[in-house]
Amino acid sequence: MHVTSAPLPPHVLHVTQPVDGGVARVVADLVRMQRAAGMQVSVACPASGELPGRLAALGCEVLEWEASRAPGRQVPGECRRLARLVRRVRPQLIHAHSAKAGLVSRLVVRGRIPTVFQPHAWSFEAVGGLGARLALTWERRGARWASRLICVSGAEQRTGSSHGIEAPWRLVPNGVDLERFRPEGPAAEAGAGAGPLVVCVGRLCRQKGQDVLVEAWPDVLATVPGARLVLVGDGPDLDPLRAAAPPSVRFAGAVADPAPWYRAADLVVLPSRWEGIALAPLEAMACGKPVLLTDVDGARESLPPPLARRCLAPPDDPAALAGALTGLLRDADALRDLGRQAQGHVHAHHDVRRTAGAVTDVYRELLGLETSECREPIAT
Structure with missing residues (x-):
């Protein structure tokens, strides 16, 4: 320190x-x-x-x-x-x-x-x-x-x-602020449904790749029925994303504090096309949640080794993203373990x-x- x-x-x-x-x-x-x-x-x-x-x-x-x-x-x-x-x-x-x-x-x-x-x-x-x-x-x-x-x-x-x-x-x-982003605290109300909850936090724009996630989501639902997706944020791509998204995708809009959404999630995903090091995955990991990222600048460096092996997908590839999502969502025990390791990594390095x-x-x-x-x- x-x-x-x-x-x-x-x-x-x-x-x-x-x-x-x-x-x-x-x-x-x-x-x-x-x-x-x-x-x-x-x-x-x-x-x-x-x-x-x-x-x-x-x-x-x-x-x-x-x-x-x-x-x-x-x-x-x-x-x-x-x-x-x-x-x-x-x-x-x-x-x-x-x-x-x-x-x-x-x-x-x-x-x-x-x-x-x-x-x-x-x-x-x-x-x-x-x-x-x-x-x-x-x-x-x-x-x-x-x-x-x-x-x-x-x-x-x-x-x-x-x-x-x-x-x-x-x-x-x-x-990230480890006093603000931590597992303890209120969680967002994710709505009805018993399936795993995937949350994406970020500006709705080409850089963050939510269009790739929306395109991949029907394949995820085919393998993990009941899975839920919430996009948290606002931006220039809101209208085209709404038009392309299946009815099950929820748009939560911009929020002052994303921590409750991280806490509610089973998995946080950010399918960026480019980054330096994205802040949202670090915040999610500080809340004890596993993340799935695309393998762009900074992503691999921001993850502990177990997540770097399992939680990276190629950018701009809906099929690969869907495969990575389904592989993680079908193993709830692994998700919890990856979340614990993610939290320790952020405390040690970020x-x-x-x-x-x-x-x-x-x-x-x-x-x-x-x-x-x-x-x-x-x-x-």
Whole structure:
């Protein structure tokens, strides 16, 4: 566990777009831990989404920064608005989260202020064709304006390196709040039915692959009659998913706290097409639940060996996903055992306090401050 006895950076400005989903939870957890450690923290983000309210409840200064998710003609205006905020706040360090904030922050600052960029999965994996080529070209050029580039998994770092992104890397795996995500506590009401309950928590979008899960589900029902599926979250793919889903699939919508859904589940699944390290599976495992993931960046690293052997499926493959789901759902004893092992793994390797301490050490390194005198190496 980190011991944060060294002097802390005087003022950090987090810049983020998006403001919901896993990135928002990572930012909120970092802000909470950093403020508790005595750091001065501000966050620039859009006014929409769940994040501004969570930050305000923490007593954090929230600076409204109008910005869209996608790049385009709006970028110059977003740069001007962020430049005004930087001049006003005068931070000693900037921590930019995800592709859009990383683009605008680095264009505005251009290395004049120590800048940490955390991609939370690579932008060039999210698009194809010309869009992917442009995104990769930017990431290669923009790396010169990142004082440190934080990756949440070794696989994410290797993907960047193999695509020619040259930067001073630091590996800091995602962590979760083990006091909030634990087996004890209320469970969601999953509705009628005695079959095993599968829960998928995530933004309803192409990245998270719920369309693959919906396509696979009839094959699961054919083998495990009575199995139930709940999709927890909201997003741009809600309507097409509803149209494609069998009547037995339930859409729970966005929730402020997913922990009750994890506790209610027999198995949590996330069929992503790309990730850094997804936060939802770590949260589910902290609640003592087994997970089934697609074998994308970070997935294998986030699992203990028994789950890595049994709980990975190839991405974008409905038949393989259905086979993996049915194999797990037919063995209730194995699911419970895998859940216990998953919880122990998260406690050992993905405590948010370790993550926050490692990020603070990156800040200290950049600002020439003394790092923690006693800390364990981050392991995955």
